[in-house]
Amino acid sequence: MSAALLLAxxxxxxxxxxxxxxxxxLALSVALSAxxxxxxSNTELSLLDNAQVVYMVMGTVTALGALLAVxxxxxxxxxxxERGSLVPLLLAPLSTGDIVFGKIGGQLAAWAxxxxxxxxxxxxxxxxxxxxxxxxxxxxLFGTPVVLGFGFYALGLSARFGSVRGALAAxxxxxxxxxxxxxxxxxxxxxxxxxxxxxxxPFAAALNSFDSAVIDSQPLSxxxxxxxxxxxxxxxxxxxxxxxxxxxxI
Amino acid sequence: xxxxxxxxxxxxxxxxxxxxxxxEISLAPAPANxxxxxxxxxxxxxxVIANTDAASARGLVAWISLIQVDPGHEQPVDLEDWSAHxxxxxxELAPGAKLSVEWPMRLIQAGDYRVVISAVQRGASRPVTxxxxxxxxxxxxxxxxxxxLPVAFGMPALLxxxxxxxxxxxxxxR
Numbered sequence: 001m002s003a004a005l006l007l008a009x010x011x012x013x014x015x016x017x018x019x020x021x022x023x024x025x026l027a028l029s030v031a032l033s034a035x036x037x038x039x040x041s042n043t044e045l046s047l048l049d050n051a052q053v054v055y056m057v058m059g060t061v062t063a064l065g066a067l068l069a070v071x072x073x074x075x076x077x078x079x080x081x082e083r084g085s086l087v088p089l090l091l092a093p094l095s096t097g098d099i100v101f102g103k104i105g106g107q108l109a110a111w112a113x114x115x116x117x118x119x120x121x122x123x124x125x126x127x128x129x130x131x132x133x134x135x136x137x138x139x140x141l142f143g144t145p146v147v148l149g150f151g152f153y154a155l156g157l158s159a160r161f162g163s164v165r166g167a168l169a170a171x172x173x174x175x176x177x178x179x180x181x182x183x184x185x186x187x188x189x190x191x192x193x194x195x196x197x198x199x200x201x202p203f204a205a206a207l208n209s210f211d212s213a214v215i216d217s218q219p220l221s222x223x224x225x226x227x228x229x230x231x232x233x234x235x236x237x238x239x240x241x242x243x244x245x246x247x248x249x250i
Numbered sequence: 251x252x253x254x255x256x257x258x259x260x261x262x263x264x265x266x267x268x269x270x271x272x273x274e275i276s277l278a279p280a281p282a283n284x285x286x287x288x289x290x291x292x293x294x295x296x297x298v299i300a301n302t303d304a305a306s307a308r309g310l311v312a313w314i315s316l317i318q319v320d321p322g323h324e325q326p327v328d329l330e331d332w333s334a335h336x337x338x339x340x341x342e343l344a345p346g347a348k349l350s351v352e353w354p355m356r357l358i359q360a361g362d363y364r365v366v367i368s369a370v371q372r373g374a375s376r377p378v379t380x381x382x383x384x385x386x387x388x389x390x391x392x393x394x395x396x397x398x399l400p401v402a403f404g405m406p407a408l409l410x411x412x413x414x415x416x417x418x419x420x421x422x423x424r
Binding site for chain 1: 289290356358390392393394395397398399400401402403405406409410412413416
């Protein structure tokens with residue numbers, strides 16, 4: 001088994017199998033339950049089109065996944081440093097890529113579990129069944145690069161800052177900025193600045209694809225540009241994380 | 251003698267005629283309303299309250315009422331969720347004046363409905379009503395509580411149970 005895989009297994013076991021892991025899964029499911037109950041109990045929200053509701057849940061799951069990735073990424077290197085376990089990690093026979101992939105492996109496992117927990121909620125709110133299959137597929141297709149991109153980005157900041165608090169603050173501000181279309185909605189696209197921001201923002205790319213595929217039933221061929229934005233974000237964030245870990249000194 | 255008779259007749263006329271102005275209310279759906287409205291749509295009804303009398307109408311209050319008329323479900327509808335504009339008060343409506351009022355409404359539930367505008371003025375013994383306007387609200391697939399509630403309560407309960415089970419096992423091992 002490769003060193004990166006070993007590290008990824010250790011990280012994912014800590015995240016998913018430990019008591020702490022169950023606590024964040026419980027928090028995630030409580031957040032989704034609260035949203036679902038709001039959708040039923042609020043007159044305005046309960047009259048939304050079914051596809052619109054599914055879209056809202058998909059956006060929220062992606063945002064929660066990105067939040068989780070940011071929390072884990074910010075702790076990945078700076079947390080090791082603060083706990084005094086960074087030097088042994090750097091002295092271990094692992095390349096920079098192994099460390100980055102190993103750390104992100106844990107995040108991938110966490111996102112996979114979060115995704116599985118979200119599926120019953122997507123099914124529950126999508127009672128009409130309109131584009132429910134697309135919703136499940138698009139959440140994986142677009143959610144994964146966006147969420148992992150945030151994980152890499154936070155990991156890079158964690159390596160550069162050497163402080164969990166600093167990395168967390170910077171990552172969260174970025175997340176809030178990029179996830180703003182979730183709150184602002186289509187109104188954002190009405191100005192030139194908004195359209196440019198929308199075109200280069202990976203979070204907006206995911207949301208616009210959810211909207212396009214689930215609400216407007218448009219095919220995958222129309223989402224390729226947006227998928228490209230999400231993949232470029234993932235690649236850039238990985239490059240940033242790798243460079244930041246390479247710059248670490250014992 | 252003739253003067254007395256005239257005064258008596260005038261007094262009787264004044265006593266017999268009501269002390270409030272006569273009103274007429276027209277009501278029609280707004281032209282921009284969807285042809286086949288469904289749950290969640292917004293409708294507007296346009297009414298004109300006209301004072302057709304020579305006297306002013308004072309202390310005028312007009313309100314909208316909605317009645318569900320589906321067979322077996324005939325009932326007045328509480329407009330709480332349907333409309334934020336449920337009534338209008340007007341201090342005075344001059345003789346011959348007309349008051350145009352729009353009544354917006356969000357369609358909350360499917361069914362057959364009748365809408366009516368009523369108005370009453372200070373001292374009047376009965377309200378004046380508009381003609382009834384009928385409309386039908388189509389059903390729309392919305393969020394179903396039967397699907398959501400088991401998931402919303404079941405998932406956290408399941409995870410909490412797993413956490414407890416895990417904690418028990420740990421304590422047993424120790």
